[in-house]
Amino acid sequence: MSVVLDAVTVEADGPSGPAVLLDAVSCELAAPTTAVIGENGSGKSTLTKAVAGLVRPASGTITVDGVPTVGHAKRLRRSVGFVFSNPGAQAIMPTVREDVALSLRGLGLGRAEAAARVDAALAEHGLTELAERACQTLSSGQMQRLALCSVLVRRPRLVIADEPTSLLDARHRRIIADRLLAPAAPQVLLVTHDMDLAARCEEAILVKDGRLHARGRPECVIAAYEETLA
Numbered sequence: 001m002s003v004v005l006d007a008v009t010v011e012a013d014g015p016s017g018p019a020v021l022l023d024a025v026s027c028e029l030a031a032p033t034t035a036v037i038g039e040n041g042s043g044k045s046t047l048t049k050a051v052a053g054l055v056r057p058a059s060g061t062i063t064v065d066g067v068p069t070v071g072h073a074k075r076l077r078r079s080v081g082f083v084f085s086n087p088g089a090q091a092i093m094p095t096v097r098e099d100v101a102l103s104l105r106g107l108g109l110g111r112a113e114a115a116a117r118v119d120a121a122l123a124e125h126g127l128t129e130l131a132e133r134a135c136q137t138l139s140s141g142q143m144q145r146l147a148l149c150s151v152l153v154r155r156p157r158l159v160i161a162d163e164p165t166s167l168l169d170a171r172h173r174r175i176i177a178d179r180l181l182a183p184a185a186p187q188v189l190l191v192t193h194d195m196d197l198a199a200r201c202e203e204a205i206l207v208k209d210g211r212l213h214a215r216g217r218p219e220c221v222i223a224a225y226e227e228t229l230a
């Protein structure tokens with residue numbers, strides 16, 4: 001899918017008038033995997049939330065495969081999945097299985113097909129044994145795997161994941177990274193502070209002070225990031 005940002009500015013109320021969180025960002029993101037890197041507070045989450053239609057630009061436009069993100073939330077939800085950086089906020093159903101199953105509502109699947117898809121997704125994310133557990137009893141890392149599972153089970157064409165491996169142990173970090181970056185996986189827009197993970201993407205962008213500071217091969221963008229930190 002082609003994600004096109006054209007002069008996107010995002011503002012929020014600040015103590016002395018509107019604060020600019022994103023400042024006239026323009027780019028096209030069409031690589032199978034794109035890493036979004038940058039310092040804390042640089043605007044990475046704001047940018048990805050705007051692409052998912054969760055944040056409304058003050059000016060400029062964003063289109064996903066030609067569909068504007070503003071005013072097309074329902075259509076966007078069919079093809080774009082968003083994994084939040086605080087996974088606890090994402091689980092809404094009492095049990096793990098119910099939470100994953102809820103994601104399939106509205107897709108028109110038969111009961112047996114939906115149940116099979118939920119079982120397969122739970123197994124892929126190492127959650128089978130936790131299927132009947134109350135979501136709120138999961139550890140942070142288990143909750144993060146549930147958040148990703150609940151998004152991927154819908155088979156979105158574009159997955160936007162905000163630091164999806166930040167709470168995982170080394171084994172699960174590798175499993176989830178391999179899954180997200182697999183050739184047959186959906187297109188991925190990945191916010192991360194893990195430079196090894198960023199380096200495995202096809203492309204990277206560097207956000208600095210709400211602006212697009214660099215874009216290109218991950219190794220070049222990571223080098224540009226390191227220069228800004230020097």
Ligand SMILES: Nc1ncnc2c1ncn2[C@@H]1O[C@H](COP(=O)(O)OP(=O)(O)OP(=O)(O)O)[C@@H](O)[C@H]1O
Nearest residue numbers: 012013019021038039040041042043044045046047
């Ligand atoms: N609703 C809001 N109101 C005011 N300021 C906001 C709001 N949302 C975000 N900000 C500010 O905008 C800036 C960018 O935030 P954002 O969450 O996009 O950063 P980030 O690059 O994802 O950071 P991190 O790496 O820490 O997750 C930060 O200074 C943040 O405090």
